[in-house]
Amino acid sequence: MDDFGYSLEVKLTDEELARYLAHKRRWCDFQPLLESRGYRLPKQYHPDRASAWLEAPRAMSRNHMCYPHLLHGTRISDDRPVMLKLSRTDLWEATIFEHLSSIPDPDNHTIPLYDVITPPSMPGADTTDQWCIVITPRLTDCRNRHIDSLRDFVNFLSQVLEGVCFMHRYNIAHTDVARTNIVWDARPNPPDPSDAKGKSSWSEKKNLAPKKYYFIDFGLACSFSSFEERGLVRGVCGQHRNIPELSEEIPYDPFPLDIRQLGEMLKRDYTEVYVGLVFLEPWMARLRDDDPAKRPTAPEALAGFQMLVSTLPEEKLRARLLGRNEWPYGRRILMVAMFLWIVGNASFLWWNWDRFDMSISQTLVEQR
Structure with a gap:
């Protein structure tokens, strides 16, 4: 099982593979900026290795197909594991996130927001291809x-x-x-005490x-x-x-x-x-x-x-x-089922005993 809870490998279509590679290229492009802002990506996302993504396999775990916009990283200052998410700026996700995170309220259960990093816009890019990176603790x-x-x-x-x-x-x-x-x-x-004992x-x-x-x-x-x-x-x-x-x-x-x-x-x-x-x-x-x-x-x-x-x-x-x-619950069901089976068979024998007794007697007489 992988970090996102999946283990099954799936085959990517051309469209899925193109989407997957586009996100991987973005991560490679943004790696120097993220490093300068204090966040380390896995080694395979260094720009020097970007060409490797062009030869990505079509078969991979489901999380790589479904979640290429998510990436695990590390905060350099304290080695804290973080989650990085690519978010389109025109969808307002980061704005809503920043607003909720800033409200001091005991009922606020928004995950802490470490950073929102907006890379410079690419020349000629439209609003649907402008991204920001939302960074939170990895929980x-x-x-x-x-x-x-x-x-x-x-x-x-x-x-x-x-x-x-x-x-x-x-x-x-x-x-x-x-x-x-x-x-x-x-x-x-x-x-956990189990670590030692x-x-x-x-x-x-x-x-x-x-x-x-x-x-x-x-x-x-x-x-x-x-x-x-x-x-x-x-x-x-x-x-x-x-x-x-x-x-x-x-x-x-x-x-x-x-x-x-x-x-x-x-x-x-x-x-x-x-x-x-x-x-x-x-x-x-x-x-x-x-x-x-x-x-x-x-x-x-x-x-x-x-x-x-x-x-x-x-x-x-x-x-x-x-x-x-779980076994304790399943065991109770099994015991009830066995009890009902025994009671059912005992009742059947009780009500049909005369018929069985007569049949046995006839068999013994014939054998003599």
């Missing part, structure tokens, strides 16, 4: 398992809801609320400091100057394409879209994956209502979730959250 993707207990899940979802409330409060809709666009920072946690126990792990979660990727975000200026948008966007209002022709409100996307993420990536989240279903059904007007606002969704959580006993919050494919 851990939520596609990796990031929750162990129900308390961990509550902490995660509380922060996600706070982040959506924050964006909506400042009249920004993310429009791509998905697990892949939420990352977490594990640095506040103390060193073997694997740490469950009781040790559950005492680690709560994770801090952040939203990333504002490439599809919609920004409005005030609540009164909010408007409708068009377009089929985001990673959840089963949302009824998405349309290229009929305009829709992007703020209820965030709420529906949150509900889709919870259903697909959490309630269908983990055992013990049934208590969320009535609340989550409101988030996933097909009528955008019937969905709760972000503050209403947060308040509803907090009310649900307040009723949970402490022992349940401390309990380990089991995946549906």
Whole structure:
């Protein structure tokens, strides 16, 4: 599995290969500027090696095909791993990112912004070929398992809801609320005791400091100057394409879209994956209502979730959250299935014993 969670190799079409090579050439072109600003790229992106990209293989891992605009790097001053993203200047992603990052608010779950670097425009380039580079810390993707207990899940979802409330409060809709666009920072946690003494126990792990979660990727975000200026948008966007209002022709409100996307993420990536989240279903059904007007606002969704959580006993919050494919959960299902099989067969024998007894007796008589 690669750094983006994929391992499958895919074959590139001519168009995909051209896009891939164009981004790689840009990274090579921008390498001297980034180095001068304090960011080191991998060695293969040095301009002297740019010609190697012309011979790039058509078969490569899926992340190289899907994410050539993303690159891992290092901040030279402290060797801090960073993520660099090429963003078109005409899409306003960097502007929205800078605005959100600058707001001091306890509900602000925007990933810290290290830098926005705008290379000089190429002669004759149009606005769709002008780029800036957004630089953030490289954190851990939520596609990796990031929750162990129900308390961990509550902490995660509380922060996600706070982040959506924050964006909506400042009249920004993310429009791509998905697990892949939420990352977490594990640095506040103390060193894992397993480093020196073997694997740490469950009781040790559950005492680690709560994770801090952040939203990333504002490439599809919609920004409005005030609540009164909010408007409708068009377009089929985001990673959840089963949302009824998405349309290229009929305009829709992007703020209820965030709420529906949150509900889709919870259903697909959490309630269908983990055992013990049934208590969320009535609340989550409101988030996933097909009528955008019937969905709760972000503050209403947060308040509803907090009310649900307040009723949970402490022992349940401390309990380990089991995946549906984990052995303890699967073992219970297997034991129930075996019990039902035994009971079913015993009942069948009980009700048909006279018939079997008669058949056995007849067989013995015939043998004599």
